[in-house]
Each structure stands twice: as C-alpha cells, then as structure tokens.
Amino acid sequence: MTRDIPDRIFYRIKDVSIITGLKPHVLRYWEHEFKDIKPLKSPKGQRLYKRKDLDIILTIKNLLYEKKFTIDGAKKYLSSQKKLFDEIREELTDIVKLLNKGESH
Template structure:
C-alpha cells in the first residue's frame, strides 16, 4: 500500500516520523546506513527532509520490514534504484524550481 505524502517542500523530523510510521531515532540511524538518504539542516540545525527523502525512507521501510531484506541487502538494492552517491544536483534544482513557483504565487496573492 502506497503511503500518501503531503505536498510540501520540506518536512521536519517529527512530520517525517509520523508519515513513515517510524520513530525519529530510526530515521537518524538510517541516515548513517543509507548514502542516498541525506536530509539537509535548516539554520537552527534541525533536519529537513524533502519529498524524495520521504520516498527513500518509505522504500527502505518496505525493503526491511515487508520484503525482509538485511540492511546490507537493502543498501545494495537502493544503490541500484537511487544511485550510490548523495542526492544529485537535479533533485536540488527541482526543489528550487518549486520554491520559485511558490514564491511567485505568494507574490501574486500579496499584490
């Protein structure tokens, strides 16, 4: 069953935890284990997750809890699905485009 992800640019760890149905310490542990999961941090140092991060988290959960992969097995599978490195620049560009669009909409509303 696919989990519905609310349409937002960023999600704090509490929101991410609630959406994924996982405690925050599991999310922090997975950041160390899965290179493709790399949330940013805001000015106050809080983790901020993107929609892509949430999709990766839900995929990790599916691999570990439903398909019974080991962490090593899930790492290999995710490396094939999402690539070996950190988030590509294209993902960042997509976020910037969405931010720009939202800012333009806000500007129109305020005018």
C-alpha cells in the same frame, strides 16, 4: 499502510516520523546507513527532509520490514536500482540525440 503525504517543500523529522510510522531515532540511524537520505539542516539544526528523502525512506522501510531484507541487502538493492536507472537514462539520452540528429537532416 502509508498515509497521504502532504505536498510540502520540506518535512521536519517529526512529520517524517508520523508519515512513515518510524521513530525519529530510526530515521537518524538510517541517515548514517543509507547515503541517499540527505536531509538539510535549518539554521537551528533541525533536519529538513525533501520529498525525495521521504520516498527513499518509504522504499527502505518496505525493503526492511515487508520484504525482510537486511540493511546490507537493502543497500545492495538500492545501488543496483540506481545503476539500472543510470543505464536507462544514458540510453534515453542517446536516443534523443539520434532523434535530434535525424530532424536536422
């Protein structure tokens, strides 16, 4: 259902709207509801979304529209995924330290 996403540094709200199929007012509302959506603002005040923002928006859209999560449910799900990711990253960092320590002996 998602279109091919052009490879850019920034996407304007109109571009994100076209790519995601979401109206700009929905995107603006989600910015207030989901703290991980953090578009930059151009000197003229235009929202500039990064690819990470776009990926988060597509994930939220899937949770809300396909999986029928509530907004609070989607927030909890995203928070739990972030915690899991952080735990895995910490474990991998510890493993790398152990491997590096073993190489020095």
